[in-house]
Amino acid sequence: xxHIEVRDVSLVYDTPAGRVPGVQAANFDIEAxxxxxxxxxxxxGKSTLLNIIAGFLSPTGGEIRIGGKAVTGHGLDRGVxxxxxxxxxxxxxxxxxxxxxxEMKGVxxxxxxxxxxxxxxxxKLEKFxxxxxxxxxxxMQQRVAIARALAYNPAVLLMDEPFAALDAFTRxxxxxxxxxxxxxxxxxxxxxxxxxxxxxxxxxxxxxxxxHPGTVKIEVPIRLPRPRDPLSVEFLEYQKELLRQxxxxxxxxxxxxxxxx
Amino acid sequence: MASATAGAGGRLRAFAxxxxxxxxxxxxWEMVARLGIFPPRLFPPxxxxxxxxxxxxxxxxxxxxxxxxxxxLFAGFAIAAVAGVAVGIAMGRxxxxxxxxxxxxxxxxxxxxxxxxxxxMLWFGLGSFSTILLVGFVSAFPIIFNTWTGVKAVxxxxxxxxxxxxxxxxxxFRQVILPGALPYILTGLRLGVAQAWRILVVVEMxxxxxxxxxxxxxxxxxxxxxxxMLAGIFVIGLIGLTLEKHVFARLERYTVVRWGMMAS
Ligand SMILES: Nc1ncnc2c1ncn2[C@@H]1O[C@H](COP(=O)(O)OP(=O)(O)OP(=O)(O)O)[C@@H](O)[C@H]1O
Ligand SMILES: [Mg+2]
Numbered sequence: 308x309x310h311i312e313v314r315d316v317s318l319v320y321d322t323p324a325g326r327v328p329g330v331q332a333a334n335f336d337i338e339a340x341x342x343x344x345x346x347x348x349x350x351x352g353k354s355t356l357l358n359i360i361a362g363f364l365s366p367t368g369g370e371i372r373i374g375g376k377a378v379t380g381h382g383l384d385r386g387v388x389x390x391x392x393x394x395x396x397x398x399x400x401x402x403x404x405x406x407x408x409x410e411m412k413g414v415x416x417x418x419x420x421x422x423x424x425x426x427x428x429x430x431k432l433e434k435f436x437x438x439x440x441x442x443x444x445x446x447m448q449q450r451v452a453i454a455r456a457l458a459y460n461p462a463v464l465l466m467d468e469p470f471a472a473l474d475a476f477t478r479x480x481x482x483x484x485x486x487x488x489x490x491x492x493x494x495x496x497x498x499x500x501x502x503x504x505x506x507x508x509x510x511x512x513x514x515x516x517x518x519h520p521g522t523v524k525i526e527v528p529i530r531l532p533r534p535r536d537p538l539s540v541e542f543l544e545y546q547k548e549l550l551r552q553x554x555x556x557x558x559x560x561x562x563x564x565x566x567x568x
Numbered sequence: 569m570a571s572a573t574a575g576a577g578g579r580l581r582a583f584a585x586x587x588x589x590x591x592x593x594x595x596x597w598e599m600v601a602r603l604g605i606f607p608p609r610l611f612p613p614x615x616x617x618x619x620x621x622x623x624x625x626x627x628x629x630x631x632x633x634x635x636x637x638x639x640x641l642f643a644g645f646a647i648a649a650v651a652g653v654a655v656g657i658a659m660g661r662x663x664x665x666x667x668x669x670x671x672x673x674x675x676x677x678x679x680x681x682x683x684x685x686x687x688x689m690l691w692f693g694l695g696s697f698s699t700i701l702l703v704g705f706v707s708a709f710p711i712i713f714n715t716w717t718g719v720k721a722v723x724x725x726x727x728x729x730x731x732x733x734x735x736x737x738x739x740x741f742r743q744v745i746l747p748g749a750l751p752y753i754l755t756g757l758r759l760g761v762a763q764a765w766r767i768l769v770v771v772e773m774x775x776x777x778x779x780x781x782x783x784x785x786x787x788x789x790x791x792x793x794x795x796x797m798l799a800g801i802f803v804i805g806l807i808g809l810t811l812e813k814h815v816f817a818r819l820e821r822y823t824v825v826r827w828g829m830m831a832s
Contacts, residue, residue: 363728387732394725397827398747407743408733441828459733 309336310495311360311463315369318355328520329355332369335514335523339462340493344506346549347516353499357467360497361387373463383408386456386494390468392448395440401427401451402436408459419458426454429488446470446477450484457492464494468501482508486534503553507545508535515552525552586813612795620795621802629784634803636779637768640696644703645764649757652708656715656756657745666716673712681706681767685774694776702771707764711756718752719745751824758816765808 313336318329330352337343345353358364360371362381371378373385381387386408388394395404402423409419427433430450440448449469456464470478486509489496500506506513506529513527527549531541594614600606601613624630655673658665685702692698722745730744746753772782781800788796824830 361732381732383734385732387729389725391725393723394729396726396744397829411734411739439827
């Protein structure tokens with residue numbers, strides 16, 4: 308049995324202007340400890356799908372099963388990292404943000420701070436434990452968000468373009484760091500992106516989606532040794548393959564390379 | 569966090585800024601007094617006002633008036649703060665509470681507080697009790713409005729993050745909604761206390777309370793004690809300024825400004 312099963316998942320948004328399909332009949336599986344990237348052009352339904360898996364939205368058709376059980380809402384088995392830096396609580400320090408989940412669970416103060424400090428070490432921010440988010444750069448804030456989502460030890464990490472708003476240099480660093488964190492924690496990760504190079508760098512497998520109204524087009528396993536070299540011929544071959552799958556209509560939106568995002 | 573202006577220079581600057589309005593008003597006052605436009609009895613020079621201030625303070629009369637007024641202020645404001653924040657949060661969180669309260673609040677808010685005074689006195693009698701109720705009632709409006717706005721302005725992504733991390737409704741309220749809405753709530757409280765202060769002094773004149781700064785000023789009129797009136801007005805301004813600068817500004821500095829949710 309796969310860790311997560313996505314079965315015929317559809318969602319239609321009801322808007323004043325009419326019914327808008329968010330995602331259509333998506334089907335795929337994720338193995339435990341697998342790093343899966345959801346790749347697709349803007350507006351194809353990646354965030355919608357991720358929010359359904361997170362339990363924030365209920366699908367209008369199909370279902371998600373985690374460990375064989377149907378998902379009915381959000382739960383501590385899934386940690387979520389959003390694209391928006393503003394996801395951190397500005398009234399809590401970096402440490403206070405990371406302890407939040409443990410605090411909700413009722414873990415005693417000293418214990419939760421020890422755990423949180425370890426998570427901050429993992430993302431190399433232990434020196435900034437007592438800083439408030441507004442004193443941290445965008446990249447640092449996203450690292451805190453990752454530490455925060457890992458702190459209560461969910462089996463699954465759901466990430467929606469967490470680095471898309473960062474500059475190219477910082478994003479490269481973040482991707483390296485995330486690959487390291489994943490190697491150490493072995494979480495099941497679903498990572499949304501519309502950046503082809505990012506997908507090839509991070510993923511065990513890439514689920515490519517069609518343009519809006521989106522569904523799964525094809526799954527591409529990335530069989531490259533880690534850490535990956537973005538300049539190797541094989542890496543570039545995978546990028547070309549993904550771009551071909553995205554199709555000519557998508558190449559304007561989905562980006563190849565890291566400079567023009 | 570130490571700012572670059574801390575130290576002797578910064579403190580001097582802060583002092584100058586605080587003293588500035590008093591100096592300007594004092595100078596203008598003195599000028600008019602000396603020009604003799606009004607009889608000195610009605611427009612006494614500063615030293616007489618100062619003398620009255622000292623005399624009344626030493627005799628314990630002014631402190632007693634101020635004390636009674638402050639008690640009413642805090643009692644009324646406490647009612648307004650608790651009720652206002654509660655109603656505002658209910659309106660922000662529940663559609664039904666919004667439908668019920670918003671029309672009522674919208675009608676009540678633009679009416680000047682003093683207009684309610686005769687009604688309150690008929691209902692609750694003259695004296696402290698009705699004064700406190702009226703102050704609470706009137707100053708609740710800005711608190712309700714701002715709290716409501718603040719709760720609506722709490723970012724959805726904070727709520728989602730907290731829920732993803734297992735926060736139940738109570739935790740969500742205490743750990744996210746309240747701090748998330750705090751910049752607005754503080755603004756509301758600040759406006760509320762200013763409102764309370766203004767209405768309180770007026771109502772003290774009408775409600776025939778035995779002590780209070782409003783009463784002191786009103787009573788002094790009968791004997792043409794303009795120096796006493798001015799001493800009273802001075803204390804009112806001083807207390808208002810202290811609340812604003814030292815209570816609320818400090819509260820903001822330690823919370824929302826420190827968190828980067830409001831510019832200093
Ligand atoms: N809250 C909403 N109400 C109505 N329609 C929505 C809503 N959210 C998304 N949609 C629509 O659903 C479709 C999928 O949106 P979604 O946000 O999932 O795309 P995405 O793949 O994440 O895009 P991007 O890469 O730009 O983030 C879009 O066509 C969008 O217009
Ligand atoms: Mg999206």
